[in-house]
Amino acid sequence: MKYTSEIIVDVPRTVFIEKLDNPENMVHWQRGLVKYKPLSSNPGEEGAQMELHYKMGKRELVMIETILKRNLPDEMHATYDAKGVHNIQHNYFEIVSPTQTRWRSESEFQFSGFFMKFMAFLMPGAFKKQSMKYLRDFKAFAEEGKKVSNS
Template sequence: MVITSRIIVKKPVKQVWDFFDNPDNMHLWLKDFKHFEPISGKQGEVGAKAHHVYENKGKKFILEEEITKKVPYKEFSGILRHRSMESIMLNTFEDVGHDRTSLVCTVDTKFKSLPFKLFGSMMKKSFQKRQDADLNRLKECLELES
């Protein structure tokens, strides 16, 4: 299941990248995000692993992130793993002029468990809605800054 979201942020690419790349900002734009826990490697560099901890309705959900590619101000790629799924993410940043940045987020999710495999296609709209909302919160955070 592939989901792509696009936004234009009215800020320079460096500012958008720096905000996106800072784990201390994740709770500001990722719904239900609680905290970030480094596991191995040098934080923020290719090969580094970390837990993303989410909580919704009292239930904790942990994703393991592994950074697979990082080209500052251009691309941030990685793998998000959970016992029921694995998602390959690609985030691209492009200066589109006039202090505006295009951010495109593509996530390709493969489900591991039978129930998710059976119902995965029915969940695509809810995954798309969540991803779009997260990126719009990121945009709002950045555009509200002075």
């Protein structure tokens, strides 16, 4: 399953990247993120891995992020692996104006196992909706300092 999500954030690209590239900010705009742990000695660089722990309702999810390409401020690509799901993210950051940044995120989900394939077939909109939620939550955090967490 492939799709593209896009949003314009009303902050200069330098501010956008500063907020997006700080792992300590993730908890403020990624709902359900409980903790993260770098698995590599070169956090944030190409090839680096990070373990992400999410709690969604009663369900807990552990995901491994691997940075594929880091060409900031223009683009950053990564994969996210969890049980039954391999997600490839290509993220592009474009200057719209001196005070606006466009974030275009191209998502590709690959599923293994009957249950995950079945869920993707039944509810492809849920994946798109979740991606847009993260973009909107980041926009609110970057523009207004609005946090999805209590921290």
